[in-house]
Amino acid sequence: MDMWLKEGQISDAAMTYKIKETLVRKQTEYQDLAILDTYAFGRMLVLDGIVQTTIKDEFVYHEMISHIPLFTHPNPKKVLVVGGGDGGAIREILKHPSIEKAVLCEIDGSVIEECKKYLPEISSELNNPRCEIFVGDGIKYVHEHKNEFDVIIVDSTDPFGAAEGLFGGSFYKEIYECLTEDGIFIAQTETPFYLPEVVKKVFNDAKAVFPVTKLFMAGIPTYPGGYWSFTVGSKKYDPETVDLSNKIDFETKYYTKKLHKACFTLPKYIENLIK
Amino acid sequence: MDMWLKEGQISDAAMTYKIKETLVRKQTEYQDLAILDTYAFGRMLVLDGIVQTTIKDEFVYHEMISHIPLFTHPNPKKVLVVGGGDGGAIREILKHPSIEKAVLCEIDGSVIEECKKYLPEISSELNNPRCEIFVGDGIKYVHEHKNEFDVIIVDSTDPFGAAEGLFGGSFYKEIYECLTEDGIFIAQTETPFYLPEVVKKVFNDAKAVFPVTKLFMAGIPTYPGGYWSFTVGSKKYDPETVDLSNKIDFETKYYTKKLHKACFTLPKYIENLIK
Missing domain, CATH: 2.30.140.10 (Spermidine synthase, tetramerisation domain)
Structure with missing residues (x-):
């Protein structure tokens, strides 16, 4: 067949x-x-x-959504992942020795369950004692936790249907409150080629809330267009100019310290989109 | 239907x-x-x-394959395009006022003819008096012209079938001879994700011939993986470190001077491939 x-x-x-x-x-x-x-x-x-x-290309997404904010923050201890039930972000987060607790807040328990069973390479750290799993609504969770997380990663599906509420201004205000005073937020923010209006809106919504807002790109073969955007909102540290010289090194397949800076240099049509 | x-x-x-x-x-x-x-x-x-x-995404490829070498060379006057019968590279090349002659050497005259008819936005400059069209074998053309071009752009199909001879060491040696003493060569060199061995071989073949060899990436939605490699071989100037401050500005949709530098910073798995 x-x-x-x-x-x-x-x-x-x-x-x-x-x-x-x-x-x-x-x-x-x-x-x-x-x-x-x-x-x-x-x-x-x-x-x-x-x-x-x-299995073959998850490393790009999970490394970039985790290491960019975690290497930007000087000493991240508590991280929240909203969505991300496959566990890939958790696996990358726990490579940072400063992390004391990584909370996974995934609305669909079945995603966690099936990924544990069929995608062990990705979900490998979901049983790590530093990982705390909460099955429930990310919007509610963020609303109920104030001034708690150094980094919040919104690792969601696309902004249509179930995940729609995870994109946009009112949620970003709640995230701002949920972060500590020098906290950093990151979200996957779709394809600027196919969905320019989504990228523009989400970026501007984040920019209205965070003092520092930056967009970067990564090459992900299985995402439409193959060239994907992430938006970082930060209360204090600029991910593009932060000093990375004292950061620890561990093995990666996509992320490098040099790329951490370079990925924020955008093609003209994307630059124009968020101007 | x-x-x-x-x-x-x-x-x-x-x-x-x-x-x-x-x-x-x-x-x-x-x-x-x-x-x-x-x-x-x-x-x-x-x-x-x-x-x-x-029509929708050609700007990425044509801008990057043209402006990276042309802005790296201090005063490019004569350029050769091998392949490129659609005319997109010629259109971008002729935006550089220093260019006196851009030769298009395309083996298949039908490509030129049909693109003139059906893709006028791309083929628009093929009738420009600074463009000289030669329908014939690029390998033969390069062999017969020594020390003549400041920049050679290999804008070919994939390295299987007709274009196979346009990838690899023996052709790159001929290109070296065809370039002036400070000449620069560039080629589209496929997807490092799907065809890592091709990227590696082509890069190493170019490196064996040119004193400066660099690889850069660009996001092209209609090419497999969406994240495409280009290899630059240069006799003298380094495209990654060249001073661009005095270069003219013209409108682009992808290329920027800042991106000209940043696009050479590679993800780890691509860095490893060409190490």
């Missing part, structure tokens, strides 16, 4: 992946969840038909 | 594009040539089933 996944994120153009095996497919309380084994990217998590993460 | 192009470049994963209209489809002396009008990317040139350039 020649079985292919056709991804439905962008209209009139689609990535397709040849499937070896469907490892799990179920309707959870929140979404259509599948973990597929593919020929080109190995096992992948697919939510509502959209590829979230794959 | 719901008609889609499925691109065959990468096995087991494929980009697909919904087609509005097939403007031209023919077997030329060298390849299967099509110009399709698509919903997501507008008109696109497809050779042997592989998307070469599209």
Whole structure:
């Protein structure tokens, strides 16, 4: 049987992946969840038909969403991940020895459960004693915790449906309150090529809340366009100019200290978008 | 009719594009040539089933393959484009007022002819008096011209089939001879994610010939992986450290002077590939 996944994120153009095996497919309380084994990217998590993460290219996303804010903050101890049920961000966060507690607040417990089972390379640190898992609404969690986290990572699905409330001004104000006085926020913020208006709105919403707001790019093959944006909002430290010389080194596949700075230099059309 | 192009470049994963209209489809002396009008990317040139350039994202490729070498050279007067029959590189090259002659050496005259007809936004400068068109073999042309060009741009299809001879050491030696004493060479050199061995080989082949060899990346949505490599070989000037402060400014959509430097800072896995 020649079985292919056709991804439905962008209209009139689609990535397709040849499937070896469907490892799990179920309707959870929140979404259509599948973990597929593919020929080109190995096992992948697919939510509502959209590829979230794959064994072969997850390192780009998880390294960049974690190490940029954690190396920008001088001494991050408490980190909150909103979403991120696959555990990839948690795995990267716990590489930083200063971290005392990393809270994962994922609305869909089934994502955690199935990723623990089928994506052990990504979910490997979800049982780490420094990781605390909370299954519930990220918006509610952030609202109920004030002045608590040094870094907040919004590792969500796209801003349509379930995750819509995780993008935009009112949530960013709550995040600001949830951060400590020198805290840093980061979110994945979509493709500037296909969804320029989303990138622009989200950036401006963050900019209205945070004294320092920067956007950077990373090359992620399984995300539409292959060139993905992340937005950083910071109360104090500038991720682009921070001194990284005294930071520890550990093995990475994408992140480097030099790239930490360079990734904020944007192509003209993206620069114009957030001007 | 719901008609889609499925691109065959990468096995087991494929980009697909919904087609509005097939403007031209023919077997030329060298390849299967099509110009399709698509919903997501507008008109696109497809050779042997592989998307070469599209109205919507061509600016990234054509700006980066042209302006990086042309702004690195202090006074480029004569440029050779090997391949590039769509005319996009010629259009960008002729934005540099120092250019006296830009030679396009394209093996397949049908590409030039059909792009003039159906992709006028890209081919617009092919009739410019500073552009000289030569329909013929690039390898032969380069062999027959010594010490002549300040910049040589290899704007070819992929290193399989017709364009295979345009990648690799023996051709790069000929290019070296064809360049003036401070000349610069650039080529599109594929995707480090899907084809790491190709990127590695091509880079090392160039490095064996040129005193300065550098690789940079750009985000191109319609190329596999969306994050594409270019290799620069230079006899004298380093594109990453060259002083750009006195260079003229003109309107671009991707290239900026700051990005000219930053694009050479590579993700770790690409850095490792060419170490």
